[in-house]
Amino acid sequence: MATQLIDRFAADLPPDKRASVYQSTKATHEKRTKLLFDHFADPNHLRATAGEIKQHVIENLDTYLPIVEAKLAANGAKVHWAATAESACATVLGIMKARGATKMVKAKTMVSEEIGLAEYLGKHGIEALETDLGEFIVQIDHDHPSHIVRPIIHKNRREIARSFEREGLGDYNDDPGTITRRARKFLRHKYLAADVGLTGANFVSVESGRIVLVTNEGNSRFSLAAPKVHIALVGIEKLVPRDRDLGVLLNLLARSATAQQLTVYTEFISGPRAAGQPDGPEEMHVVFVDNGRTEVLASECREILRCIRCGACLNVCPIYRQASGHAYRSVYPGPVGAVLSPLLAGKQFPELADLPKASSLCGACQEVCPVNIPIPDLLLRLRARGKAEGAPRAAVASPPMGAWALLASQPAAWKAALLGGRLLNVLPTKFIPVPALRAWEEKRTLPAWQGGRFRQWMRERRKS
Amino acid sequence: MSTERNEILARVRAALAPLPRRAPLPEWDHELIQLRAAQPPGDTWAQFFQRFAAVNGTPLKSGAELVALLEQGGWRRGYCDPALWPALEGFFPAAFQVETTFDRARVDDYDFGITAAVGAVAETGTLILSDRGTSSRLAALAPWVHVAVVRPDQIHSDLSAALAALPDDPNIVWVTGPSKTADVEGILIEGVHGPGVQAALLLG
Ligand code: SF4
Numbered sequence: 001m002a003t004q005l006i007d008r009f010a011a012d013l014p015p016d017k018r019a020s021v022y023q024s025t026k027a028t029h030e031k032r033t034k035l036l037f038d039h040f041a042d043p044n045h046l047r048a049t050a051g052e053i054k055q056h057v058i059e060n061l062d063t064y065l066p067i068v069e070a071k072l073a074a075n076g077a078k079v080h081w082a083a084t085a086e087s088a089c090a091t092v093l094g095i096m097k098a099r100g101a102t103k104m105v106k107a108k109t110m111v112s113e114e115i116g117l118a119e120y121l122g123k124h125g126i127e128a129l130e131t132d133l134g135e136f137i138v139q140i141d142h143d144h145p146s147h148i149v150r151p152i153i154h155k156n157r158r159e160i161a162r163s164f165e166r167e168g169l170g171d172y173n174d175d176p177g178t179i180t181r182r183a184r185k186f187l188r189h190k191y192l193a194a195d196v197g198l199t200g201a202n203f204v205s206v207e208s209g210r211i212v213l214v215t216n217e218g219n220s221r222f223s224l225a226a227p228k229v230h231i232a233l234v235g236i237e238k239l240v241p242r243d244r245d246l247g248v249l250l251n252l253l254a255r256s257a258t259a260q261q262l263t264v265y266t267e268f269i270s271g272p273r274a275a276g277q278p279d280g281p282e283e284m285h286v287v288f289v290d291n292g293r294t295e296v297l298a299s300e301c302r303e304i305l306r307c308i309r310c311g312a313c314l315n316v317c318p319i320y321r322q323a324s325g326h327a328y329r330s331v332y333p334g335p336v337g338a339v340l341s342p343l344l345a346g347k348q349f350p351e352l353a354d355l356p357k358a359s360s361l362c363g364a365c366q367e368v369c370p371v372n373i374p375i376p377d378l379l380l381r382l383r384a385r386g387k388a389e390g391a392p393r394a395a396v397a398s399p400p401m402g403a404w405a406l407l408a409s410q411p412a413a414w415k416a417a418l419l420g421g422r423l424l425n426v427l428p429t430k431f432i433p434v435p436a437l438r439a440w441e442e443k444r445t446l447p448a449w450q451g452g453r454f455r456q457w458m459r460e461r462r463k464s
Numbered sequence: 465m466s467t468e469r470n471e472i473l474a475r476v477r478a479a480l481a482p483l484p485r486r487a488p489l490p491e492w493d494h495e496l497i498q499l500r501a502a503q504p505p506g507d508t509w510a511q512f513f514q515r516f517a518a519v520n521g522t523p524l525k526s527g528a529e530l531v532a533l534l535e536q537g538g539w540r541r542g543y544c545d546p547a548l549w550p551a552l553e554g555f556f557p558a559a560f561q562v563e564t565t566f567d568r569a570r571v572d573d574y575d576f577g578i579t580a581a582v583g584a585v586a587e588t589g590t591l592i593l594s595d596r597g598t599s600s601r602l603a604a605l606a607p608w609v610h611v612a613v614v615r616p617d618q619i620h621s622d623l624s625a626a627l628a629a630l631p632d633d634p635n636i637v638w639v640t641g642p643s644k645t646a647d648v649e650g651i652l653i654e655g656v657h658g659p660g661v662q663a664a665l666l667l668g
Contacts, residue, residue: 042496053489060486061476069469083468083471132647157649180648216646250623266638268638270634294476
């Protein structure tokens with residue numbers, strides 16, 4: 001039987017990488033669970049409430065988007081709208097060109113990856129530098145992040161030390177403290193030289209128009225302290241009704257993502273710097289990005305738009321732990337990616353139609369999801385879509401069910417099969433006529449075949 | 465109004481139109497996010513300093529303690545908010561070089577930055593900085609040591625209280641410990657882009 005793409009990625013993953021992905025996802029998952037249950041009387045009620053808040057938001061985007069737009073404008077930000085990835089890139093470029101800007105620092109934005117912004121700007125002679133330590137390393141290696149929260153979970157310190165040496169960031173030294181110090185020294189001058197600081201948004205409060213950003217490293221703070229222009233790329237689903245609701249979501253996000261009570265820096269940004277302040281942006285632009293989200297909203301899988309990108313579903317997923325992030329061939333890996341990536345792919349859906357099958361449907365992802373997304377249900381809906389659309393990748397490694405259907409709908413064939421089942425009890429393994437079954441039987445002992453007596457039992461019951 | 469705006473909003477409306485009903489905003493009350501081990505109302509500053517130390521913050525109770533910390537680390541060049549300097553100047557021996565403007569061209573020359581905080585959260589050990597309340601965003605961020613000066617009346621008991629009292633300000637930052645990363649092999653390293661030492665000085 002042909003193997004699924006994800007199995008091939010898993011098979012090619014070097015054992016030491018698999019071990020480190022496994023160890024660190026498991027450790028974060030366990031700490032997360034302990035923290036939530038130690039801290040809150042009813043963490044599952046908390047998750048359910050967070051899910052309801054976000055579901056309310058996405059089902060009322062038609063009302064909320066114009067309100068938040070007006071609020072942002074009143075706060076002094078300029079609001080832009082981008083229907084596609086190309087248009088979002090062009091909007092950012094337009095803002096930069098109008099100011100003669102040539103250098104950008106980026107912090108905390110998955111949307112920029114999704115739309116391929118750095119590459120696009122590079123073609124137009126603009127440097128767009130990643131500032132999160134992990135993302136920076138990914139960028140100098142021309143690699144891709146393999147985890148939503150831990151982008152270089154797939155790299156070890158020796159590989160990083162070699163990359164730093166190659167890039168002229170000092171002699172080979174694989175001490176994590178030294179690596180971090182060198183990045184600190186290098187990047188701070190990049191912030192100071194940059195014209196534009198680009199960020200994403202973890203949340204946007206409709207009530208106040210505040211954009212909320214959380215980081216542990218402080219890179220988004222630096223991106224909003226040194227450059228003169230701030231651009232925020234925001235997926236249209238990132239809204240939260242009131243500032244008060246942030247209490248639920250912030251409490252869940254830090255614990256779910258990194259098992260912290262609160263992320264080190266939580267920023268609430270509602271506009272350019274106040275008059276007379278020495279640092280901070282003079283202009284703020286907010287670009288609302290659709291890029292497929294309205295299609296997701298129209299689909300049977302709109303619940304995935306609740307996602308707050310915490311990575312908890314990756315950490316707990318048995319498939320992610322075996323295959324790591326690159327196996328998902330898209331910006332969003334793991335269970336969330338198995339749903340979101342094919343949906344956002346638009347016409348390229350068939351290329352990722354195998355991802356919804358990269359799941360054992362064990363349900364762990366929903367159990368940990370801070371916004372209680374029914375990921376297993378969504379995966380099933382997408383499997384059905386893949387089959388309905390006849391996407392070849394959706395069928396790879398699915399056992400053919402035709403023979404089964406025939407068997408189950410013909411009484412004579414069914415009876416014969418049941419008899420065959422009874423034969424298995426007495427037949428020595430080497431005489432089993434089906435090679436796959438023989439291989440299976442060699443390693444395991446089947447429980448004794450019990451089937452085939454129901455009809456007899458019914459007949460006797462009727463007689464009496 | 466851009467055409468793309470109208471196009472996106474039209475698609476949103478079309479996507480939502482078939483829904484028989486829209487999910488309501490859930491009612492939830494404060495108890496939902498109340499910590500189990502919530503301290504009884506009492507000495508919130510004691511609770512703050514305990515939580516602040518737990519996230520590797522450095523609590524300071526006086527100007528003398530501040531200077532002792534800086535001397536111990538060999539951090540002698542720094543910045544101080546001009547509004548705070550008169551109250552602190554007396555503690556600093558002559559060997560210190562303290563400036564009251566932050567020159568971004570010499571960002572590496574500052575070992576420490578002393579700026580005002582506008583509040584603190586006891587439950588999480590968090591300091592609250594703001595745009596208008598902080599004399600220089602860079603001085604509070606770039607030096608290895610950041611000292612946030614807080615006043616006794618600026619404490620909030622928990623996150624909900626702090627959210628309810630968010631000041632009208634374009635850039636509010638909640639700071640909960642020193643800047644940190646675990647990107648390299650999950651090993652915790654402090655002082656990535658921001659301060660490696662985050663201190664809080666309570667000045668009455
Ligand atoms: S789907 Fe849920 S668990 Fe997964 S990243 Fe999104 S919010 Fe976190």
